[in-house]
Amino acid sequence: MSTAIRPSACPGLLRIVQALDGGICRIKLNGGSISADQADAVANAAEQFAGGAIEATNRANLQIRGIGEQSSALIDRLLAAGLGPRNAAGDDVRNLMLSPTAGIDRQMRFDTRALAEQILDTLQSHPRFHELSAKFAVQLDGGEALAMLEHPHDLWLSAFERDGEALLAFGLAGCPTDRAVGAVTLENAHALVVVVLELFLDLARPEQTRMRHLLDELPMLAFLEQLRARLPIKANSGWQRTPATGDLHIGAHQQNADNLVYVGAVPPLGRLDPIMLRGAARLARQFGDGSVRLTPWQSLLLPNVKASDAAQLLESLKSLNLLTEAVEPLSRIIACTGSNGCGKGLADTKHDARRLATLLPQAQSVHLSGCTRSCAAAHCAPATLLAVSAGHYDLYFRDAALPGFGALHARNLTIEAAATLLAARSRSPLDA
Known part of the structure; x- marks a missing residue:
């Protein structure tokens, strides 16, 4: 396959984009789904040709970071696993998001x-x-219950x-x-x-x-x-999509078939290592249908699991250091690469996010962004910490009447100060 593709700041499978921590290769997954064998291929390629860092993205794709001089070998390995586009020019436009539970959701x-x-x-x-x-x-x-809306x-x-x-x-x-x-x-x-x-x-x-x-x-x-003029269009007549509720991307949840569940787990801050991904692939073969689905919550699902196997599978996922309960603070925190891997990052967001998780008394949805580009979140989170310098953030709360991150609540906070304000917010009856 020819790799003569147009220049862009967006990584693709065939276009390695340089960052502070090396090259980034983004693997677009059809419907967010990947076979266990393909997951193994990604893990092996990240280990052999890069630094071993694999990220789940907010569009239900995977990307490999820290790629050095062996980018061609990495691309060839991924293409051989069937993870590439049909033609080079088609890679950029494979941007179609489905529910992670397409075909198996009880509400679809x-x-x-x-x-x-x-x-x-x-x-x-x-x-x-x-x-x-x-x-x-x-x-x-x-119309699935689990859908990023x-x-x-x-x-x-x-x-x-x-x-x-x-x-x-x-x-x-x-x-x-x-x-x-x-x-x-x-x-x-x-x-x-x-x-x-x-x-x-x-x-x-x-x-x-x-x-x-x-x-x-x-x-x-x-x-x-x-x-x-080109296609028959019907009137909408006031239909409105009901927002999804709950934490259906994590833990075990009933499918649309009796005695089958899917099981979701969150890699902390969306970051996988080869051991985690290979482990998930192994468990997909052992307990599921041999596939792994990625989600826009930067997590993964194993579908078509027998309900009687769910508890054992959840324990096995925990042993891989994946988060399987929504009450764990780190399961609700998202953070971009930050200054450790991105030249535009003003703070080490991954490190600060882990610190924040230890300080919050209960799990809250918080987004840490190293700059205004908001690479880790395509949506406006309930609370956003926008880096202004190393270890310091402005705090925003989502406001439907305001663009961007929402309403600015406080400036230049340390993580400890931010945790105090977030904890107070979570206790407020106005924040129900």
């Missing part, structure tokens, strides 16, 4: 996997779509039912919990994706790389008018 309205495969095939095989930004992304939501996407589709008919609501430059702009039948879902992407490329100037950039200038109604 349909199995999204066949449609997802069709969309991914088109994204890779349609040469014009290779013009899309490496950040341009689509979400296909089958806070990550903005350029196009999202979400399943619902009206008058006995299965439909997909859709929206542009937002999330499934936003108000939909229309709906299509399941039969027209693939066509909708194709038409929206083609229309975007027809209308956007080169510097307008995302749907939101185009819609800042072009009224939504004007875009929809052109869309309706």
Whole structure:
């Protein structure tokens, strides 16, 4: 496979991007799923050709860090494992997010996997779509209980039912919990994706790389008018996606088949080592169906486990130093690479996050970001600590009325001071 691909700041499997701690290779996983054999291949490649650091990303992918001079050998090893795109130009556009429990979720309205495969095939095989930004992304939501509904996407589709008919609501430059702009039948879902992407490329100037950039200038109604001229669009009629609740990405949870569960575990701060990943692959073979699914919560799931095996599997995952209970503070904290591996990081966020976890009296959702780019979180977390210097952070609380990280609560805090404020916030009845 040719590796002559366009320059970009975004890593890919074929494009190693340099960071302070070496090269980064991002492996985009179809539907967030990887076979146990492929997981072994990633672990072995990270160990043999890089520093051994493997990250679960917030788009349910994997990336290897610390790659040195053996980048070509690493790429060849991953391609041999079937982890690459169909063609070099297609790697950037494989940005399709599914629920981690696609096909097995008790609440799902349909199995999204066949449609997802069709969309991914088109994204890779349609040469014009290779013009899309490496950040341009689509979400296909089958109505699952476990679904990341806070990550903005350029196009999202979400399943619902009206008058006995299965439909997909859709929206542009937002999330499934936003108000939909229309709906299509399941039969027209693939066509909708194709038409929206083609229309975007027809209308956007080169510097307008995302749907939101185009819609800042072009009224939504004007875009929809052109869309309706190419495809039958149904009215939305007030449908609204119900937000997911609970911590369904961690622990054991019932599937849509009797006596089967999936089991979720969180690598601390999204960072795996080869032993962890190989261990998860081994357990997937022993207890599951031989696959591992990654999640947008930077965690992993083992699907199709017998309910009677769940307790033993959870203990085995714990022995790999994976977190399996939502009450563990570190299971709810996310942090970017920080100054230890990124030249833009103003603080060692991974180190500070571990310190914060020891200081919090109970688990809280907190995001530590080494700079304003917010690489570790595509959504706005309930609380964000934004680094301003080594060991010091500004504290923000999410506010739906404000952009970015939300409302600034306090400046230039040490981790100890931040922990005190976060603990007080968690005790407040206003923060229920």
